[in-house]
Amino acid sequence: MSKLSPSELPIIDFALLSGTEPQRKEILEKLGQAARDIGFFYLINHGIDRKLSDNVQRVARAFFALPQDEKLKVKMANSPHFRGYNLAGVEITRSKPDFREQFDIGAEREALPVTADSPTWQRMQGPNQWPDALPELQIVITHWQQKMTQVALELLRAFAEALHLPRHAFDNLYGDYPNEHIKLIRYPGRADSESRQGVGAHKDSGFLTLLLQDDRPGLKVEVTPDNWIAASPLPGSFVVNIGELLELATNGYLRATVHRVVSPQAANERLSIAFFLGAQLDMVVPVYPLPEALAQLAQGPTSDPLNPLLRDVGWNYLKGRLRSHPEVAQRFYPEHTN
Numbered sequence: 001m002s003k004l005s006p007s008e009l010p011i012i013d014f015a016l017l018s019g020t021e022p023q024r025k026e027i028l029e030k031l032g033q034a035a036r037d038i039g040f041f042y043l044i045n046h047g048i049d050r051k052l053s054d055n056v057q058r059v060a061r062a063f064f065a066l067p068q069d070e071k072l073k074v075k076m077a078n079s080p081h082f083r084g085y086n087l088a089g090v091e092i093t094r095s096k097p098d099f100r101e102q103f104d105i106g107a108e109r110e111a112l113p114v115t116a117d118s119p120t121w122q123r124m125q126g127p128n129q130w131p132d133a134l135p136e137l138q139i140v141i142t143h144w145q146q147k148m149t150q151v152a153l154e155l156l157r158a159f160a161e162a163l164h165l166p167r168h169a170f171d172n173l174y175g176d177y178p179n180e181h182i183k184l185i186r187y188p189g190r191a192d193s194e195s196r197q198g199v200g201a202h203k204d205s206g207f208l209t210l211l212l213q214d215d216r217p218g219l220k221v222e223v224t225p226d227n228w229i230a231a232s233p234l235p236g237s238f239v240v241n242i243g244e245l246l247e248l249a250t251n252g253y254l255r256a257t258v259h260r261v262v263s264p265q266a267a268n269e270r271l272s273i274a275f276f277l278g279a280q281l282d283m284v285v286p287v288y289p290l291p292e293a294l295a296q297l298a299q300g301p302t303s304d305p306l307n308p309l310l311r312d313v314g315w316n317y318l319k320g321r322l323r324s325h326p327e328v329a330q331r332f333y334p335e336h337t338n
């Protein structure tokens with residue numbers, strides 16, 4: 001595979017992590033640098049079979065091609081667990097609608113009983129909604145989820161090493177009840193006269209995000225508020241970015257990078273499939289003791305009044321979901337609206 005980056009983002013060769021000791025050292029250094037400088041990079045040779053990724057893209061397209069009434073049978077507004085389908089324009093980022101239709105899947109678990117003293121975030125745990133009209137979606141996505149979890153965890157361990165922490169430092173946050181989240185996303189084309197907000201500027205709330213793009217550009221990464229670079233598609237790669245949990249865990253040494261998607265032009269569409277590695281919902285993220293040289297550069301997590309970062313994983317995650325999905329919030333979390 002070509003090592004030429006189609007944009008200015010670095011490329012991390014995952015295979016080198018299981019290479020010789022000098023190769024490992026070099027790639028860990030590069031990972032640490034990429035994480036610190038921009039918080040976005042391409043991951044290549046990650047071990048996910050190309051055929052599996054192609055199959056995931058194929059079933060995702062098949063899902064979006066279903067008749068609208070079939071998709072609406074599994075709409076997210078039915079799910080207190082924020083699972084299911086949203087029409088384009090329903091999700092909100094920075095108070096504006098995102099023009100993308102999407103299908104959200106999470107870790108498949110039973111809902112917990114709601115009691116007066118159970119924390120609200122527990123309601124996010126629960127089953128997925130799967131479309132009867134496309135049974136293979138569940139099979140393919142569940143398989144992908146398992147494979148992606150392994151890659152993402154391996155990468156998280158490499159992050160720990162790149163930060164000079166014990167390799168398994170973050171494992172207990174992830175724990176036995178990880179909070180994986182997958183989003184199948186289709187960005188419809190938009191006319192020049194229409195809003196081109198595919199998804200508005202945001203940070204991801206978990207540890208890491210791995211994104212499978214198709215061949216359409218659109219993803220933009222914030223370097224500074226007036227300098228954005230394109231994360232153009234690199235065939236066979238995942239685009240990886242850092243989420244809020246790593247910013248919190250490193251006391252701001254690493255930053256969750258802000259990114260957004262610009263809609264394709266009319267008559268085109270863009271498909272992307274995001275895998276978000278979260279932490280166990282009942283965890284509280286500590287500040288990990290980084291070596292002095294790194295700790296000195298850590299300036300604390302960003303304090304954006306529009307997006308305070310919360311150390312309680314469940315609350316941090318719920319905050320984002322309520323803001324993005326007002327319909328679900330009003331129906332199932334009325335005490336948290338307004």
Ligand SMILES: O=C(O)CCC(=O)C(=O)O
Pocket residue numbers: 183185199204211213219259260261272273274
């Ligand atoms: O579709 C993309 O390229 C990015 C999606 C994204 O940033 C998100 O869903 O959090």
Ligand SMILES: [Fe+2]
Pocket residue numbers: 202203204209259
């Ligand atoms: Fe994102």
